[in-house]
Amino acid sequence: MERLDELESKSIYIIREAYYHFKDIGMLWSIGKDSTALLWLCRKAFFGRIPFPIIHIDTGYKFPQIYSFRDKYSSEWELNLKIGRNEDAILEGICPHNNDKLKCCSELKTNALKKLIDKEGYMAILLGIRRDEHGIRAKERYFSPRDSQFAWDYKNQPPELWDQYKSESEDSTHIRVHPLLDWNELDIWNYIEREDIPFIELYRALDGKRYRSIGCQTCCEPIDSDAKDINSIIAELQATKTQERAGRTQDKEEAYMMQKLRALGYM
Amino acid sequence: MEELRSRGVEATLPIVIVGHVDHGKSTLIGRLLYDTDSLPTDIMEEIEKSLKESDNPSEFAYITDHLEEERMEKMTIDTAQSFFKTDKRHYAIIDTPGHREFIKNMITGTSQAEAAILIVSALEGIEEQTKRHAYILGMLGIKQVILAINKMDLVNYSQNRFEELKCKLLSFLHSLEIKPNHAIPISARLGYNIAKAGGNMGWYNGPTIFEALDQLETKEDPVLKPLRFPIQDTYISDQKKILVGRVLSGKVQMGDEVVILPSKAKTRIESIEVYQNTKDVAEAGDSIGIVLQDDLAPKRGEVICHPQYSPEIKTRINANIFWMSYDPLQAKDQLTIRCATAEEHCHIERIEQRIDSSTLEIIENHSNILRETDVGKVTISIDRPMVLEDFNEIEGLGRFVLTRSGEICAGGIINSPISLYSECH
CATH class of the missing domain: 3.40.50.300 (P-loop containing nucleotide triphosphate hydrolases)
Known part of the structure; x- marks a missing residue:
C-alpha cells in the first residue's frame, strides 16, 4: 500500500472507532492545515456528512483569513460549527499583549475548550496533532484520557495495542482522539495536494514570507520563503532542517513550556 | 543530505x-x-x-x-x-x-x-x-x-x-x-x-x-491471505445501508459471494463505497463501505469472508495471555474479550500454567490468579460465538485484548508461536 493510502485508511478507521464508541464527540478545527486535513478525512469517513459538531476555539486574536475561511467552508461543507470563546477571561483583560503567554494560551484556548466541553457534554474530542510536531507529542496515544481538570497523566497512560483503544470514559473526563498521530508535516502537504484540499492563503509566500504553522496572529512569526504554491511548499519542506513550530511563541518562551501547556490540557 | x-x-x-x-x-x-x-x-x-x-x-x-x-x-x-x-x-x-x-x-x-x-x-x-x-x-x-x-x-x-x-x-x-x-x-x-x-x-x-x-524484511503482505472484513459500524447514506470497516486481509470484489460470521448469513457484495465514488475491488488495509445485495442487518464485530475460505467460529479458546494490570486477575473475574471489532463477555475457565515472564519458569500449575507481568497459559470461555483464528494464519484475528471494567489489562495470542514448555528451566 502507498504511504498516503495507508495513513488515510488508518485515520478513517480511528475516526469511525471514536464515533462508534462515544457518539457525543466533536472535532477541533483550528482552520490550520492539519485540522483541515482531519476535517477532510472525517468527511470521507462519513461519506460527506459529518454526524458531529466541528469546534473552533476562538481567542479573538486569530488572523482575519481564518475567520473568512472558516465561514466559507463551514457553509459549503454543511458543518455543524460550534464556536468556543472564553468571554470571562477576555473581559478580565487576559490577552497576548500582557507578557504572560502561558496564561493567555491556557485561558483563551484551553479553558475556552473546557467550558465548551462542560456545556455540550462531549465524551471525546478529535484533534489533528501529529507525533513529529514536537517531542512531547511523540508520547501521545491515539485515544488519550484527560481528567476533569484536563490533566494528562502521561506517566500512567492506558496500554494501546493492535488497534484496540480505550473505549470508555468515566464521568467528568473526556478522551482526546488523535487520528493523525502517524502523519508528518510532509504527508499532510502531500495529501492536501493529492486530494486538492483548500487551505488558507497564509501558508503561501507573500513578499518573501509565509507562515508554516498558524495560531494567533499575535504569537506567530512567518518564515522566509518564496513558496507560493503547494508544490514549492513541498519542495521547501523536503529541504529544510528547521522545525515546523519554530515560529510559535508558546513553544519558545521557556524550556518545557509545551510540556506544561500539555499537562494543563492544551491542544 | x-x-x-x-x-x-x-x-x-x-x-x-x-x-x-x-x-x-x-x-x-x-x-x-x-x-x-x-x-x-x-x-x-x-x-x-x-x-x-x-x-x-x-x-x-x-x-x-x-x-x-x-x-x-x-x-x-x-x-x-x-x-x-x-x-x-x-x-x-x-x-x-x-x-x-x-x-x-x-x-x-x-x-x-x-x-x-x-x-x-x-x-x-x-x-x-x-x-x-x-x-x-x-x-x-x-x-x-x-x-x-x-x-x-x-x-x-x-x-x-x-x-x-x-x-x-x-x-x-x-x-x-x-x-x-x-x-x-x-x-x-x-x-x-x-x-x-x-x-x-x-x-x-x-x-x-x-x-x-x-537487511531486515518487511512484513508478509496480508493481501495474499483469505478475505476477512470485520464490520466496524453501519451507516445510512442516500438510503443505502453501508457496512463500514477496514479490510483485514485478502481482497473483496463487487459481486463476490460472501458469508457473514458468526451469523452465517450468505449474500453477495452489491457495491464497494468510498466517499463520492465506488470501487470494483478493495484489499487489505483499505477503509471502505460495503453494500450487500440482501437486506441483512449484520452487527459490528461480525466478519465478512468468502464461503470457501471461511474460518471456524468459537466460544472457547486456548491462548497465552500477558497480564499487565496492577490488580491481579482472579479466576472468577468478569472480562471482555476484544478482537478486531468484536467484543464479547468472557471469563477464564482455567489457568493451566502461571509463568514468570522474566525467567519463563512455571510459578504454578492450575493457578487461579495472574499477577502483573505474569504470563498465563489459559482457556477462555466466551459467552457468545466469535471469529477467532490462529495468530500465524490471520494475525488480526489471532490476537486480542482482555478488558476489565473498561481497562485493557491483558494482551493475548491464540496458538502463540512460543512454546511455553521450554528447555530453559
Whole structure:
C-alpha cells in the first residue's frame, strides 16, 4: 500500500472507532492545515456528512483569513460549527499583549475548550496533532484520557495495542482522539495536494514570507520563503532542517513550556 | 543530505528498541538519529538550552527523553517515536521504557513494531527486563531481532565477554523460538559499529547496526491471505445501508459471494463505497463501505469472508495471555474479550500454567490468579460465538485484548508461536 493510502485508511478507521464508541464527540478545527486535513478525512469517513459538531476555539486574536475561511467552508461543507470563546477571561483583560503567554494560551484556548466541553457534554474530542510536531507529542496515544481538570497523566497512560483503544470514559473526563498521530508535516502537504484540499492563503509566500504553522496572529512569526504554491511548499519542506513550530511563541518562551501547556490540557 | 523531514511517500519500517533500564536504549536512538543526520538544528538548540537550565551533562539519550521528569530522572517513562532514513529505506524507531513498572508502555510500543533491537550491556549482562522484553517480543510475534551488545568500551572491547553474553542470550532466545538475525558488539555512546566500525574490535567482522537494519524484511503482505472484513459500524447514506470497516486481509470484489460470521448469513457484495465514488475491488488495509445485495442487518464485530475460505467460529479458546494490570486477575473475574471489532463477555475457565515472564519458569500449575507481568497459559470461555483464528494464519484475528471494567489489562495470542514448555528451566 502507498504511504498516503495507508495513513488515510488508518485515520478513517480511528475516526469511525471514536464515533462508534462515544457518539457525543466533536472535532477541533483550528482552520490550520492539519485540522483541515482531519476535517477532510472525517468527511470521507462519513461519506460527506459529518454526524458531529466541528469546534473552533476562538481567542479573538486569530488572523482575519481564518475567520473568512472558516465561514466559507463551514457553509459549503454543511458543518455543524460550534464556536468556543472564553468571554470571562477576555473581559478580565487576559490577552497576548500582557507578557504572560502561558496564561493567555491556557485561558483563551484551553479553558475556552473546557467550558465548551462542560456545556455540550462531549465524551471525546478529535484533534489533528501529529507525533513529529514536537517531542512531547511523540508520547501521545491515539485515544488519550484527560481528567476533569484536563490533566494528562502521561506517566500512567492506558496500554494501546493492535488497534484496540480505550473505549470508555468515566464521568467528568473526556478522551482526546488523535487520528493523525502517524502523519508528518510532509504527508499532510502531500495529501492536501493529492486530494486538492483548500487551505488558507497564509501558508503561501507573500513578499518573501509565509507562515508554516498558524495560531494567533499575535504569537506567530512567518518564515522566509518564496513558496507560493503547494508544490514549492513541498519542495521547501523536503529541504529544510528547521522545525515546523519554530515560529510559535508558546513553544519558545521557556524550556518545557509545551510540556506544561500539555499537562494543563492544551491542544 | 537526507534527514528527518524528507520522508517521502514510501512505507516506513517500524522498529522497537528494547532492553533493561540503563543498558543504553535511548543512547542508541540518539546515536542512530545523529549518525543519519536526522536532527533538526533547533532540536539541538532546544536540548542544549534545557541541558543548560537543568545542569546535566550532554548525552545522546536526552534527544529522545522529551519529558522534564525523564531528563531529570535519566530514564524513559513512556513510548516515544522518532524517525530516520538510511540509503535503503525509512525507519520509525520506537523507544520503550526499561523499567518493570512501565511494562504496559513497553508493550504498547512494541506492538507497533515489525522488528526489534534487543540491547544488552556488556558490563551489566543479562538482567530481569532483558529476559522479560525478549519474552514479549516472542509473544507479540516479532520474529526479526538484532542483538546489540552495548558498552563494549567499558569492557575493554573484550571478545571473550561478547562471546560469553552472545552464547547465553542465544540459548535463552532459542527457548522463545527467536533466532536473532545478528549479534553485534557496539558502543552507542562512542558510535562504534553503529554506522561504521570502530574501537578495538578488529576481531568482529559482521555487519554494523545500519547494515543489519537494512537487511531486515518487511512484513508478509496480508493481501495474499483469505478475505476477512470485520464490520466496524453501519451507516445510512442516500438510503443505502453501508457496512463500514477496514479490510483485514485478502481482497473483496463487487459481486463476490460472501458469508457473514458468526451469523452465517450468505449474500453477495452489491457495491464497494468510498466517499463520492465506488470501487470494483478493495484489499487489505483499505477503509471502505460495503453494500450487500440482501437486506441483512449484520452487527459490528461480525466478519465478512468468502464461503470457501471461511474460518471456524468459537466460544472457547486456548491462548497465552500477558497480564499487565496492577490488580491481579482472579479466576472468577468478569472480562471482555476484544478482537478486531468484536467484543464479547468472557471469563477464564482455567489457568493451566502461571509463568514468570522474566525467567519463563512455571510459578504454578492450575493457578487461579495472574499477577502483573505474569504470563498465563489459559482457556477462555466466551459467552457468545466469535471469529477467532490462529495468530500465524490471520494475525488480526489471532490476537486480542482482555478488558476489565473498561481497562485493557491483558494482551493475548491464540496458538502463540512460543512454546511455553521450554528447555530453559
